[in-house]
Amino acid sequence: MSTVTDSIFLPATAARFDNLVTLYPVKRSALVPMLLYAQDEIGYVSDAVVAEIAQRLDLLELDVRGVLSYYSMLRTEPAGKFNVQVCTNISCMIVGGYDILDHCKQRLGIGHKGVTPDGQFSLEEVECIGACCWAPAMQVNYDFHDNLTPAKVDAILDDYAAGRGEDVK
């Protein structure tokens, strides 16, 4: 039973949050993971998410928003169902990272931080994702795809579009 009676989250997520706040010496330590897990479920950090997390952690909504605005993975607008994040940092750049980004732009018909009209895909140019030795690389939601070529990207995006893609949460 959740400590929040009218939680906006699914029962499993609400239970997870109930547990999360007990793990640390200070409840507030659960804030960053909670924001990210909430986003995983709702799609973005909505006003309602901010309100419930503030309530759960005995914080002001202002405190939550201050933290929210700091972390680049957290967003306050919906992204696509599959958020394609292409790394163009140094190791990726020099082995074709921008070709991959441009290919995604063309294929999806959207630019950096764009969302396709059907809400299926969004695209982001991101900083180093820690896959330098297997560059060029991208993430679709949390899943890594590396040693990319435009043809490989097509196959990956086809898989997601057809509901066959992996989606770790």
Add this chain to the structure above:
Amino acid sequence: MPTLVSHPDEVKVLSRRFGQGAANIDRYLELDGYKAVQKAIENGPEWVISEMKASGLRGRGGAGFPTGMKWSFVPKTSEKPKYVLVNGDESEPGTCKDHVIFLHDPHAIIEGTMIAGLAIGAKMGFIYLRGEYRYLLKIVEKAVADAYAKGVLGKNIFGKEGVDFDIVTQTGAGAYEVGEESALMESLEGKRGVPRIKPPFPAVVGLYGGPTVINNAETIASAPHILLMGGAEYAKIGSERNGGTRLFGISGMVERPGIYELPMGYNLKKAIYEVAGGVKGGKKLKAVVPGGSSCPVLTADELDVGLDFDQMGKAGTMLGSGGIVVLDETVSMVEFALRTIKFYQHESCGWCIPCREGTDWLKKTLTRFYNGGGNAKDINNIQYLAENMMGRTFCPLGDAAAMPTIAFVKKFRHEFEEYLGGTRTEKNFITTDELVGAAH
């Protein structure tokens, strides 16, 4: 999925369980897992710290601070609880070594955390992974749960009365700055990841105000191996004052990119030409970023140097995170400098003005320059701006942005001049809208 590579010159200490299924706790136990921590419990904290000091292990995050000494700085008694904090926020461009440790040997990180805890008298440890590493977080979470189920973690571990240790895993949510130790503590406390002023150092006032040891994931994962083989034996593998091995991630324009475990002091040129198979397609090497994007670049003539903290320092650069990025002759150093500074400008947390404004002006100037709108004065201005950021910020992010920029201008000034003269021949990579403006 990251592919594993191998080379005969490797000395596999840290990586010896890679590809062996050691993320499974039973397999880890078969492969001498959790023997080191039991040895540590038997022999006590003084012994652990003396072995760690003897090992010559230095921080693998990039600063190279001796680990045994760091552990010894924690006060023996403390009113507040003590903590171990493992830094797995790996975000330095060119660096992906912790990625493979979390993937292949997560229990080594758990065991190392326990050893650090025993050494300093902490009963709780945190393993913090960057938010992008969700699949790795799940692997570590499973490993932690398995360790509790086996009685390796929790109360009275290994059946020893009064020996308790708890581990909590934590995810970040996208922030390079959080890799800095004091910003990491802020983030773990549920705040914006801005740095704290030092002193006090974390060993005295750290997480939740308690004495805290913060180590990079690779450093922590090295501890069990050191205790098993003995500090002195570990030290012998490396070079003077640089014990052991480390994971070098060789990326960019080489034939066989990958993570290789080489002895400290291994020759950089050999690492590129023999271990990683040389420059891809037989092209000419132009430059090497030797330890992550914050390290000053080396030219093709400067590569005959040993990969350890002291030799790299003498060569005017840093060993850093061990992320070696190799650039061939087709890369424009002006463009490379711009892409590097775009990153630091994006990641500056804005807490210190020299870093916030400095990275922004460097990006603006380099963008204009890159797009053909530069003038001769810009070249000196870029260097001057960067030099004035040095040492003027709470954390090293300002320096991390300034150091490579200064080196790009100093060592490749002719390329900046070629941009002005319109005689540059290198192709363009960047297509980021904000960087390729109307001047193009």
